Amino acid sequence: MTEYADRVRVAEAAARAGAAVAAEGFRTGIAIEEKGQKTDVVTQADRDAQRAVIERIREAFPDDAIVGEEDDELKAVPASGPAWVIDPIDGTNNYVRDIPVWATSVAAVVDGEPVAAANVMPALSDCYTAGPDGARLNGSELSVSEADDPDRFVICPTIWWDFDRRDEYARACEVIVERFGDMRRFGCAQAVLGMVAAGSLEATITNVDPNPWDTVAGVYLVRQAGGTVTDLEGERWTHESQGLVASNGTRHDEVLAAARDVEKIRMS
Structure with missing residues (x-):
C-alpha cells in the first residue's frame, strides 16, 4: 500500500x-x-x-x-x-x-x-x-525499450505544430529520418508517451510548449517505466517546461539534439 x-x-x-x-x-x-x-x-x-x-x-x-x-x-x-x-x-x-x-x-x-x-x-x-x-x-508491468542503436530507433514527432509553424514540423520529420531508423505519428500525445513507456517507441520529441492535459499523465508513465523526460535544455521536464523530449534513456542526448535542431528553425 x-x-x-x-x-x-x-x-x-x-x-x-x-x-x-x-x-x-x-x-x-x-x-x-x-x-x-x-x-x-x-x-x-x-x-x-x-x-x-x-x-x-x-x-x-x-x-x-x-x-x-x-x-x-x-x-x-x-x-x-x-x-x-x-x-x-x-x-x-x-x-x-x-x-x-x-x-x-x-x-x-x-x-x-x-x-x-x-x-x-x-x-x-x-x-x-x-x-x-x-x-x-x-x-502487466511496463519497461521502456532497451535499444541503444539509433539506426533501430523509432521516433514520433508529437504535439501538433500550428499552420504558421509547419517549417518546424517539416524539420522534425527531416531530423528524425536523418538520424534514426524510422518515424511514426499518431495524433495523440498520451498514446505516444504510453508507447514510449511500453517500449513500442524509443522516443518522442517536440519543441512546442505542450498543455499539461496532453502530457502530465504520459510523462509520469515514461518515468515510472524507466525512461527519461527533459525539456529542450536537457533539464528535468515539468508542466512548465518548453518542449518535451521523452526517450528510453539510452541515447537521450542524441534525441535531444534532434529536438534542438527543430527549435533552431523557430529561433532563426
Whole structure:
C-alpha cells in the first residue's frame, strides 16, 4: 500500500468513467465544432466525458483543484497542493475521423509533481496506469525499450505544430529520418508517451510548449517505466517546461539534439 494508492485507484476509475462516455459517441457521426483553428476540434462527447471524469474525482476528493481542457476548469497546474489534470479525449481529431487512437487521460499531482496516472484507450481495450510502484498496461508491468542503436530507433514527432509553424514540423520529420531508423505519428500525445513507456517507441520529441492535459499523465508513465523526460535544455521536464523530449534513456542526448535542431528553425 503506497501513500498515493487511493489516488492511483481514483485516477483509473475516473479515466475509465470518462472513456466509457466517450466510447458511446465513437463512430456515430457525432457533430464537430472548431475551437478557433481548423485542426483544433471539440465534440459534445469531450464535454460529457469530462463531466464524468470530474464527478468520479469529486466523489473521492471533493476539494482538490482540477485542470482540464474543456469548459471552465483551471488551465494551469497549481504550484502547491493536490490537483488533477484531465483530458476527456486526447486525440479528438482521431476520434472524429473514426481512428481508434485516442485516450481519456487523468493524472493526480501534488505540489506540481505527478503521483498517479491513467490513460484509458477504450477503442483499443488498453489501460495504462502509473503510481509510485511503477507503470502498467492492462495490469502487466511496463519497461521502456532497451535499444541503444539509433539506426533501430523509432521516433514520433508529437504535439501538433500550428499552420504558421509547419517549417518546424517539416524539420522534425527531416531530423528524425536523418538520424534514426524510422518515424511514426499518431495524433495523440498520451498514446505516444504510453508507447514510449511500453517500449513500442524509443522516443518522442517536440519543441512546442505542450498543455499539461496532453502530457502530465504520459510523462509520469515514461518515468515510472524507466525512461527519461527533459525539456529542450536537457533539464528535468515539468508542466512548465518548453518542449518535451521523452526517450528510453539510452541515447537521450542524441534525441535531444534532434529536438534542438527543430527549435533552431523557430529561433532563426
